[in-house]
Amino acid sequence: MEPIGFIESCFKDKFGTPRQPGLVKKATAKLKIRGDLQPAEALQGLEGFSHVWLIWVFHQNKVSRYHAKVHPPRLGGKSMGLFATRTPHRPNPIGLSLVELISVEKDGIIVSGADLVDGTPILDIKPYLPEVEAIPGARTGWPAEVVKEPIHVEFTEQAQIALSKWEQKNPDKALREIIEETLQLDPRPVIYRGYEQKDDAPYRSEHAVRLFDGDVHFKFETPTLVRVTDILFTHN
Ligand SMILES: C[S@@+](CC[C@H](N)C(=O)[O-])C[C@H]1O[C@@H](n2cnc3c(N)ncnc32)[C@H](O)[C@@H]1O
Missing domain, CATH: 3.30.2310 (YaeB-like fold)
Structure with a gap:
């Protein structure tokens, strides 16, 4: 897979980058899309959506050893199965973030609330479909217990x-x-x-x-x- 582009974000290091999207709402980021993908055409129609999914690569991961259990910061030291978390350390280091779409430009999009480090390679953009993806009454597992x-x-x-x-x-x-x-x-x-x-x-x-x-x-x-x-x- 080749990135469709790279994010320009105010978060310059992993440290300090929000741990999930939507938490620092005023942080806008630009995704500039490769010219050969003809962004002006490829983005046509996206402007009608309020939110998009970004699919991306945790390209700054350093540790490559596999750990089935991880220590989510919110659990203050306790461990959890990696697939029950959004840890960057996964067999395939793919990130998924639901962000607000601020505007569609000729060469990319502006989004807000992204939890991505500056320079992160983006693999894909998909529109968020609330009619099928917003699930009222959906259960949150262990994060619901964290006060x-x-x-x-x-x-x-x-x-x-x-x-x-x-x-x-x-x-x-x-x-x-x-x-x-x-x-x-x-x-x-x-x-x-x-x-x-x-x-x-x-x-x-x-x-x-x-x-x-x-x-x-x-x-x-x-x-x-x-x-x-x-x-x-x-x-x-
Ligand atoms: C817990 S992950 C969640 C990411 C995404 N929302 C997901 O669920 O896949 C968010 C953290 O990943 C780290 N991060 C962000 N961009 C990264 C990158 N390009 N490479 C490695 N780590 C990154 C930051 O430390 C950020 O706090």
Whole structure:
């Protein structure tokens, strides 16, 4: 299979990319389709749909050893059969995301809410058919049992100044909302959680997510309070 194109996304690393679609709604992404596929014709009629499925490749997977059981971050360390999860580590590393279709362009589509890293190869687009695919009363398995407290996001004065400058340069991007929604998902790996108030804990560190051209540094003060400490621009 050959990719039909590649996604241009604000999420520059796997770390910080939402774990499912639709969670960071203001994050728009562009899928530019290969010219030889005649995108203007191939996309004709898609504009009538509000949502599309993207089928794609987890091209940044590093570990290739097979594990039948995986540790979903939401289960805080417990394991689950891989086919009962949406883990990137699968026998065939294929991703599936239902995203909102914002617009159809001559050379591709703009979508919002994608959980894909910048540069992800896309294999296919399929329109979402709510009349057959939306199933009222469908059961959710183990994720239904996971209870999560809402997370509050604050900015230090330094981070607030950096954000204001960043916003001035990028008035078309919903930077604050994207930062807040991204951090409210607690992107930290499970091993870092639960040590927020223990000074001597090795895992009580600051992290950074790379959004657009900025590194957003943050620290969890408690499990439900995260503080953005600074925003740095080290990438060209
Ligand atoms: C849990 S998977 C779910 C993806 C998709 N919605 C699915 O169900 O197949 C989402 C995570 O995959 C990772 N990811 C996104 N794009 C990737 C890529 N191109 N290669 C490897 N991992 C990627 C990110 O860390 C993201 O949080």
